Amino acid sequence: MTIPQQIITVAMIVLGTMLTRFLPFLVFRSDKPTPKYIQYLGKVLPAAVFGLLVIYCLKNVSIFSGSHGLPELIAILVVIGLHLWRKQMLLSIAGGTICYMMLVQLVFK
Amino acid sequence: MANETAQPSGKGGAKSKALKAAFPYTIPIMTGFLFLGFTYGVQMNVNGFSFVYPMLMSMTIFAGSMEFVAVGLLLQKFDPINAFFLTMIINARHLFYGISMLDKYRHTGLKKYYLIFGLCDESFSINYTAQIPADVDDGWFMFFVTLLNQLYWVTGSTLGGILGSLFPFNTDGLDFVMTAMFVVIFLNQWMQEKNHVSSILGLVLPTICLVIFKADHFIIPSMIALLVALTLLRKPLEKKEAAI
Structure with a gap:
């Protein structure tokens, strides 16, 4: 690719990304009341999206080969345990991540 | 505010x-x-x-x-x-x-x-x-x-x-920090909400889509499945919200 072609490619990626971010705000303008159905979606979607994001992070884990997803499972249980115990966001995240790094570097090599 | x-x-x-x-x-x-x-x-x-x-x-x-x-x-x-x-x-x-x-x-x-x-x-x-x-x-x-x-x-x-x-x-393994963060955010949402229908759907439907469509193509089917499910459940979910 030449440099102008690279610039155009990146510009298209920027445009595509910005469309997905701005579209809801352009369609449902703040000077008009948002339709009830969209308000409902705005309330129930986030919980579902957080679940989707967890699955998204785990999408390349293979249960039937390699370490069978065990390091991920154990580390997530550690995150949940720490979080239910202390409710300290940073502690739960750091604890789970350190646990996972030790598992993949030392145990499931 | x-x-x-x-x-x-x-x-x-x-x-x-x-x-x-x-x-x-x-x-x-x-x-x-x-x-x-x-x-x-x-x-x-x-x-x-x-x-x-x-x-x-x-x-x-x-x-x-x-x-x-x-x-x-x-x-x-x-x-x-x-x-x-x-x-x-x-x-x-x-x-x-x-x-x-x-x-x-x-x-x-x-x-x-x-x-x-x-x-x-x-x-x-x-x-x-x-x-x-x-x-x-x-x-x-x-x-x-x-x-x-x-x-x-x-x-x-x-x-x-x-x-x-x-x-x-x-x-x-350092990239697990993002997974851990989303797990915590999911948990926080779980502990705040009155009913867990949407959270559970958010885990179950994408998992099913992941199995069917594989890692590179499961996001759009998951979004459609979630939209359809939440739209069908609108009446009961809004009723629950109003009852509390």
């Missing part, structure tokens, strides 16, 4: 207060973004691009997974239309974030444009769930969360682009 125009004495104070309140929420993202941004910068570097590329792309695109895909796109034959549609598909989940943030971003003035521009997975998750203290301005809090996150990402990818693959210690 704090309103900056109502506090003539503390305009700068409102900003620094919001920055102080926002920073702790972004610490896990700092770790994740410096690391993931770095690996992205390294990818660009080993494929022969100057650090200027990852730096400018992180400033303008600011969508992590898409930037990794962009490395491949820049190495292939020139096809801007394909790049555009691929981007729309990979980033379609942002539509859900926008719908969820319509209200929260409504009264943020000019900051709104930057908040929407920087609406990545992580900024959305923090800004939607954070318990912003009453004396902190919501708009500035969300602005700093978004800005700090982007600074981490741009810094990480620029450093990766400069240093290439010369990284001294074993970072295998």
Whole structure:
């Protein structure tokens, strides 16, 4: 690719990304009341999206080969345990991540 | 809600207060973004691009997974239309974030444009769930969360682009920091909500779609499945909400 072609490619990626971010705000303008159905979606979607994001992070884990997803499972249980115990966001995240790094570097090599 | 125009004495104070309140929420993202941004910068570097590329792309695109895909796109034959549609598909989940943030971003003035521009997975998750203290301005809090996150990402990818693959210690598994963060955010939402229907659907339907459509193609089917399920469940879910 030449440099102008690279610039155009990146510009298209920027445009595509910005469309997905701005579209809801352009369609449902703040000077008009948002339709009830969209308000409902705005309330129930986030919980579902957080679940989707967890699955998204785990999408390349293979249960039937390699370490069978065990390091991920154990580390997530550690995150949940720490979080239910202390409710300290940073502690739960750091604890789970350190646990996972030790598992993949030392145990499931 | 704090309103900056109502506090003539503390305009700068409102900003620094919001920055102080926002920073702790972004610490896990700092770790994740410096690391993931770095690996992205390294990818660009080993494929022969100057650090200027990852730096400018992180400033303008600011969508992590898409930037990794962009490395491949820049190495292939020139096809801007394909790049555009691929981007729309990979980033379609942002539509859900926008719908969820319509209200929260409504009264943020000019900051709104930057908040929407920087609406990545992580900024959305923090800004939607954070318990912003009453004396902190919501708009500035969300602005700093978004800005700090982007600074981490741009810094990480620029450093990766400069240093290439010369990284001294074993970072295998460090990317789990993002998974851990989303698990915690999911848990926080779970503990706050009155019923768990939407949370459970959010885990179950994407898992089913992942099995059927595989890792590279499951996001759009998951979004459609969630939309359909939540639309069908609207009556009972709204009734439950109203009953409490």
